[in-house]
Amino acid sequence: MDRHSQHRPPDRSGTSPTVVCVLITIAFDADVDAQAGAYATGILAMMVSGAFAVTVSTARRGHRPAAIGFALLTLVLLYALVYNIVDKPDGITISGFFIAGIILVSLISRIARTTELRADRIVFDTLAHDQSINIVVDRRQTGDSAEYRAKELEQRGSSPVPGPAHALFLEIDVGGPSDFSDTRTVHGVEVGDYRVLRAEAPAAPNAIAAILLTLRDATGVRPHCYFAWAEGSPLRHMFRYFLLGRGDTAPVTREIIRSNEPDPDRRPGIHVGS
Structure with missing residues (x-):
């Protein structure tokens, strides 16, 4: 879709x-x-x-x-x-x-151009939902079940992730930060009992915002996305975002969504845990 x-x-x-x-x-x-x-x-x-x-x-x-x-x-x-x-x-x-x-x-x-979505089109190879879309953003390390289990426990301990079902993980592999516009393909994979969405993009916050808005429009369900606060100086994270496409992802993602969706009731939910 x-x-x-x-x-x-x-x-x-x-x-x-x-x-x-x-x-x-x-x-x-x-x-x-x-x-x-x-x-x-x-x-x-x-x-x-x-x-x-x-x-x-x-x-x-x-x-x-x-x-x-x-x-x-x-x-x-x-x-x-x-x-x-x-x-x-x-x-x-x-x-x-x-x-x-x-x-x-x-x-x-x-x-x-910070708040641009940087994507002409988001393509999902598979898409299924149960009238509730809860997404946990993860920066992949080992990519095994243990990593996703630990990440989910961390988010459930610090954020209001609802329900007993496993959350849907979202991973963005950052490429060239100067590539402002292209088609992004989101691939769904299963690692053990965990479902993971993976995509490549020039900047993580812009890609996450575009994916959340596309999920909302494609399913009619307002997705909720869960982050952990980034450690370190906000100024350092700002320069990392401008140069490398990574930084303190949650507030930038929220600002991009706010800039592209004027109706607060239709914006995907952004939640950040300590």
Whole structure:
């Protein structure tokens, strides 16, 4: 069973470099001579990297004479790079501003898109329910029955997980955090007596929110999701989320759901135990 959970957002992949390039061009009055140092610095840095990579590759293959030759070439190019930086420091300055600009614009873009679901469509390979959907979020370690048994006991001891039936576990394997939109397939597996939903996504909170909303719409049942509080500094978790797609998952998931579902009565329930 599947559904479209949101429209595909516009592709902004080339926006950041373009904006920074335009700003640099304006700053130097589109003067090619003024930007020559930066161009030479970039080209030499690329050549040094390539020569070094070839040196390492030939050395690992046991081609000693070739490795020595490429090593000498690397040293020559490195000398040229250092001399160019000393002679025309504006090159490394422009390169530094370009890198800083890319990072800044990319960070602003990522923050602005924090509450997106990051999924065009959620697809379940199997889907069954008994008019009650209680989901425990788990970060898989061993993936055996003992892990799920311990996790369920932990949640039942700290959260209001209702009923005697086993909860449904949800596991998100985080991939590239810059992949903002795609089809997510949720696979159902059984480990002993436990039922587990598994999916891959660029960020855990966005994927969990999209799955909960899709479950609600597909079944007509308002799901409830149970988390444990993350240990550590909230600031560290914030940076982990922006860079790696993981962090203090529960509050971010709740905010994403709030941003995408205006009716509080229709929002999936988010519960966090100590």
